[in-house]
Amino acid sequence: MRNTEAQRIRGTEGFLNKTLCFLDGFVVQNVLGSWIGEQLLNKIHANYELALIELTQTLNFTIGYSNMTVQRETDTEPRITDSTAEQLLHDLVAIPSPSHSEGNAVDMLTQWMLEYGYDTAFIDAAGNAVGIIGKGSRDIVLLGHIDTFGGNPPVRREERYLYGRGSVDAKGSLAAFAVGALRANLADDVRLIVIGAVEEEARSSKGARFAATQYQPQMCVIGEPSQWDRITIGYKGRLLLEWEWRGALAHSAGQAATGAELAFAYWQRVQDYTKQTNEGEDRIFGQLDVTLQDINTGQDGAYGWARMTIGFRLPPKKDPYQIASDLQNEENATVTAHGHEVAIVADKNTRLSAAFRGAIRAQGGKPRFVHKTGTSDMNVVAPIWNCPILAYGAGDSALDHTPNEHINLDEYLNAIKVLTSALERL
Ligand SMILES: [Zn+2]
Numbered sequence: 001m002r003n004t005e006a007q008r009i010r011g012t013e014g015f016l017n018k019t020l021c022f023l024d025g026f027v028v029q030n031v032l033g034s035w036i037g038e039q040l041l042n043k044i045h046a047n048y049e050l051a052l053i054e055l056t057q058t059l060n061f062t063i064g065y066s067n068m069t070v071q072r073e074t075d076t077e078p079r080i081t082d083s084t085a086e087q088l089l090h091d092l093v094a095i096p097s098p099s100h101s102e103g104n105a106v107d108m109l110t111q112w113m114l115e116y117g118y119d120t121a122f123i124d125a126a127g128n129a130v131g132i133i134g135k136g137s138r139d140i141v142l143l144g145h146i147d148t149f150g151g152n153p154p155v156r157r158e159e160r161y162l163y164g165r166g167s168v169d170a171k172g173s174l175a176a177f178a179v180g181a182l183r184a185n186l187a188d189d190v191r192l193i194v195i196g197a198v199e200e201e202a203r204s205s206k207g208a209r210f211a212a213t214q215y216q217p218q219m220c221v222i223g224e225p226s227q228w229d230r231i232t233i234g235y236k237g238r239l240l241l242e243w244e245w246r247g248a249l250a251h252s253a254g255q256a257a258t259g260a261e262l263a264f265a266y267w268q269r270v271q272d273y274t275k276q277t278n279e280g281e282d283r284i285f286g287q288l289d290v291t292l293q294d295i296n297t298g299q300d301g302a303y304g305w306a307r308m309t310i311g312f313r314l315p316p317k318k319d320p321y322q323i324a325s326d327l328q329n330e331e332n333a334t335v336t337a338h339g340h341e342v343a344i345v346a347d348k349n350t351r352l353s354a355a356f357r358g359a360i361r362a363q364g365g366k367p368r369f370v371h372k373t374g375t376s377d378m379n380v381v382a383p384i385w386n387c388p389i390l391a392y393g394a395g396d397s398a399l400d401h402t403p404n405e406h407i408n409l410d411e412y413l414n415a416i417k418v419l420t421s422a423l424e425r426l
Contacts, residue, residue: 079117079182079183080116080179080182080183082413084116084179085175085176085179085412085413085416086162086409086412086413088112088175088178088179089162089167089171089172089175089407089409089412090155090157090162091108091112092105092108092109092146092166092171092174092175093155093162093164093165093166093167093171094155094164095108096148096152096165097146097147097148097166098147098148098149098150098201099147099148099150099198099199099200099201099202100147100198100199100202102127102146102147102198102199103127105129105146105196106123106127106128106129106146106196106198107123109129109131109146109174109178109196110122110123110129110130110131112178113129113131113178113194116182117182118131118132118133118181118182118194119132119133119134119135120132124210124211124214125210126197126198126206126207126209126210126211127198127206127207128146128195128196128197128198128207128210128211129146129195129196130193130194130195130196131178131181131193131194132191132192132193132194133181133182133186133191133192133194134186134188134190134191134192135191136186136187136188136189136190136191137189137191138187138189138190138191138218139190139191139193139215139216139217139218140190140191140192140193140217140218140219140220140221140423140426141193141195141211141215141217141219141220141221141381141385142177142180142181142192142193142194142195142220142221142223143195143197143208143211143220143221143222143223143377143381144170144171144173144174144177144194144195144196144197144222144223144393145170145174145196145197145198145199145200145201145207145208145223145377146171146174146196146197146198146207147197147198147199147200147201147202147207148165148166148169148171148201149165149166149169149201149400149401151165151403152165153165153403153404153405160408160409160410161406161407161408161409162406162407162409162412163404163405163406164405164406165405166405167395167405167406167407168225168395168396168397168399168400168405168406168407169224169225169395169397169399169400169401169405170200170223170224170225170393172225172393172394172395172407172412172415173223173224173225173392173393173394173395173415174196174223175412176223176393176394176412176415176416176419177194177221177223177419178194178196179416180416180419180420180423181194181423183416183420184419184420184421184423184424185424186423186424187426190426192423193215193217195207195211197211197377200376200377203240203338203339205377205380207377208377208380208381209380211381212380212381212384212385215385216385217385217387218387218388219350219351219352219387219388219389219426220381220382220385220387220388220389221352221389221390221391221392221419222376222377222378222381222389222390222391222392223391223392223393224372224376224378224391224392224393224397225393225394225395225396225397225400225407226370226372226391226392226393226397227394227395227396227411228360228363228365228394228411228414228415228418229360229363229365229366229367229368229418230367230368230369230370231353231356231357231360231367231368231369231370231390231391231392232369232370232371232372232376232378232390232391232392233345233346233347233348233353233369233370233371233390233391234285234316234343234344234345234346234370234371234372235343235344235371235372235374235375235376235378235379235391236285236289236313236314236315236343236371236372236373236374236375237313237314237315237316237318237320237340237341237342237343237344237375237379238311238312238313238314238320238339238340238341238375238379239311239312239314239320239323239324239337239339239340239341240293240309240310240311240312240337240338240339241270241308241309241310241312241324241327241335241336241337242307242308242309242310242335242336242337242338243263243266243306243307243308243309243310243330243333243334243335244305244306244307244308244333244334244335244336245259245262245263245305245306245307245330245332245333245334246259246303246304246305247259247303247304247305247332248302248303248304249299249301249302249303249304258297258304258306259297259298259299259304259305259306260297260306262306262332262333263295263297263306263307263308266308266330266333267292267308267310269327270290270310270327271290273326273327274288274289274290274312277318281315284373285315285316285371285373286315286316287315288312288313288314288315288318288323289312289313289373290310290311290312290313291310291311291312292308292309292310293309293310293311294307294308294309295307295308295309296308313373313374313375314341314342314343315343316343316345317343318342318343319342320337320340320341320342321337321340324337324340341375341379341380342379342383343379344378344379344382344383344389345371346378346382346388346389346390347388348369350388350390351388351426352388352389352390352426353388353390354425355422355423355425355426356390356392356418356422358421358422358425359417359418359419359420359421359422359425360418362418362421363414363417363418363421365418372391372397376391378391392415392418392419392422393415394407394408394411394412394414394415395407395408395411395412
């Protein structure tokens, strides 16, 4: 039991004849006898939920206050209402913020944080929106991203669905962080840092890389969608190869390979390498995936050229630098590697994960762990912070980057409840 709770319970003993008492997030209507306050205090040290049930029964049946109720405060009067939470998400989605153009959304979110009672909120040197609650020594970082994939499908609300770029990836998760952080009764020793990072969708990951140098948290939650009742603990790694050839054109057919032929020969080499790497590995998360993202060929009469971009998704324990080096040594062509990220698989058995599992169960869900085939800012910060980490957020990630991107607002509100309850368990 946290000290603040005990203190607030003690505080209620001073209001014996008041008709309304607040017990750390619970509202007790009607009269609370002093001896019950004393008893409750003892019971609360043993089991808080049980103590509240017993208190209700005692007041209803022993004393005879039959209209007495004990409820969670958030069920009756949340500090940030659901409609405020929905408005925040709508407003964030309505401000376009593709990577490198996040400024307006960052301004809006930091203003919102100040207005709704964050202890401080500011724009950091990388351009991230940062809000802080609490002054404790234990840092918990909620790292979402405020940039979105490109394109701007119209923002609209249809019944309980909000459509628009970023509604799922990942403003839904970020807005839930912003609201959940305010609703939660945090432990006294916690300092909660909410970050809306820039350039997650860009290869630079500028916002997360900068945040990684600013904090050394004891726990981190990444804001990415995986549905309200699931917890993401794994992301694949990444590598991009740019293959490029330029050469004199042969004067007649058959004398030398064309750029297009050389490109396909290299693509064949990459596919063979991938197949060999995956031998005996049946799990998708355990396999190296490769995509030919782009191919261009052309000629100007005397010279021809060919270019390809090849993208890899790496399973755990595969070194992107090793793969890049294995696929070098192309005669007459250059191969440039970038975007190196190793795969991340976080520990399932942490206090952080237990808090989320408990919170999902408390909302009636069956928590499940997920491994994603893409990358996220978890790939950037996990190797540096080396602390318990997971990703959480409402929405269907299959809608990421699609023209049809939308989020169910009820799921969003549910995720906020889970997040709030998880934060209170930390
Ligand atoms: Zn994302």
